[in-house]
Amino acid sequence: MTESQSSSLVTEPLLWQQQEWKRLIERYQAGRLPHALLISGGEGIGKSHLAHALTAYLLCRTPSDTACGDCASCQLLAAGSHPDLAEISPESAGKQIRIEQIRALQSYVGKTAQQGGFRVVIMQPADAMNQNSANALLKNLEEPGENVLFVLLTHRISSVLPTIRSRCQQIALPVPQHDLAVQWLHDNLESHQALHTEKLLKMANGNPLMARQLASDSMHEQRDKLFLLMESLTRGAEPVELAPSFQEGDLQWTLRWMQQWLADWSSWCLLQQDSEVRFPEMMPLYRHWHKTASLDAARELYQRVGELRSQLASGGNPNIQLAIEALLINWSGKMLV
Numbered sequence: 001m002t003e004s005q006s007s008s009l010v011t012e013p014l015l016w017q018q019q020e021w022k023r024l025i026e027r028y029q030a031g032r033l034p035h036a037l038l039i040s041g042g043e044g045i046g047k048s049h050l051a052h053a054l055t056a057y058l059l060c061r062t063p064s065d066t067a068c069g070d071c072a073s074c075q076l077l078a079a080g081s082h083p084d085l086a087e088i089s090p091e092s093a094g095k096q097i098r099i100e101q102i103r104a105l106q107s108y109v110g111k112t113a114q115q116g117g118f119r120v121v122i123m124q125p126a127d128a129m130n131q132n133s134a135n136a137l138l139k140n141l142e143e144p145g146e147n148v149l150f151v152l153l154t155h156r157i158s159s160v161l162p163t164i165r166s167r168c169q170q171i172a173l174p175v176p177q178h179d180l181a182v183q184w185l186h187d188n189l190e191s192h193q194a195l196h197t198e199k200l201l202k203m204a205n206g207n208p209l210m211a212r213q214l215a216s217d218s219m220h221e222q223r224d225k226l227f228l229l230m231e232s233l234t235r236g237a238e239p240v241e242l243a244p245s246f247q248e249g250d251l252q253w254t255l256r257w258m259q260q261w262l263a264d265w266s267s268w269c270l271l272q273q274d275s276e277v278r279f280p281e282m283m284p285l286y287r288h289w290h291k292t293a294s295l296d297a298a299r300e301l302y303q304r305v306g307e308l309r310s311q312l313a314s315g316g317n318p319n320i321q322l323a324i325e326a327l328l329i330n331w332s333g334k335m336l337v
């Protein structure tokens with residue numbers, strides 16, 4: 001089954017996943033691997049990486065500590081055409097996993113593995129199922145075929161329906177140790193990007209894969225632009241005129257940065273220690289807001305931005321332009337008056 005199978009081979013777990021990896025392999029070798037895993041953890045922590053390394057291991061014909069990377073099965077995975085792996089995701093970002101996608105799985109999990117071993121279903125994000133899709137999946141989870149493993153991934157565990165959660169064995173991946181995250185970024189960034197490792201990790205809440213994504217030139221550019229827009233807004237520019245520019249680039253990231261600045265500003269107001277500020281380049285704006293805004297206002301705004309992020313993530317806000325305009329008007333009213 002090849003529905004949107006990713007075409008690169010992952011065999012090794014990430015640096016900070018060694019413990020979870022060892023436990024999974026031990027469970028497998030003892031014949032105690034459950035038929036459904038629910039892997040949760042922050043965005044950019046490497047959930048999908050772990051799921052794919054495990055899949056490669058289970059499907060590999062000659063695994064040792066990890067999948068071999070060379071056998072016919074590993075080659076099929078590398079080509080993105082392994083018949084015993086199904087990957088299920090929403091058809092476009094922010095949409096839900098449809099019931100038809102789950103139903104299509106039923107015949108797949110009922111069959112015998114074509115390569116004679118496991119069949120794996122990787123589903124992400126697991127929180128993108130509505131009640132109907134979830135009910136259809138529950139049927140599969142209640143009557144699993146032999147040697148079928150479901151791996152569900154989510155960074156919003158509380159949004160996964162409790163009935164699904166209770167059928168899965170849960171693995172909560174912790175934020176990687178700082179030194180491991182730094183080491184990995186040094187190995188995986190260009191040297192000029194690696195100079196900003198600490199700052200990138202702060203922005204990514206300690207999650208290395210997200211930090212790597214943030215290191216790209218386009219993300220830098222977007223953040224620099226957003227800073228200038230926020231500066232204009234703070235100096236009194238008209239929110240409605242700025243709104244179209246706010247929508248350029250990855251809107252989830254724009255909103256996430258706005259939340260990070262509000263949180264950073266609030267803790268600076270409370271502690272009054274410049275050395276504790278996460279984003280020192282924001283200090284001129286923070287000082288300005290300090291004269292005009294209250295902590296309550298920042299908290300309300302933080303929530304409002306969060307609500308908009310959720311709406312966008314679930315495809316639930318048809319008029320983004322209007323939503324951004326309203327948000328910026330609200331921001332001016334709360335932070336700058």
Ligand SMILES: [Zn+2]
Pocket residue numbers: 059060061062063067068069070071072073074
């Ligand atoms: Zn192999």
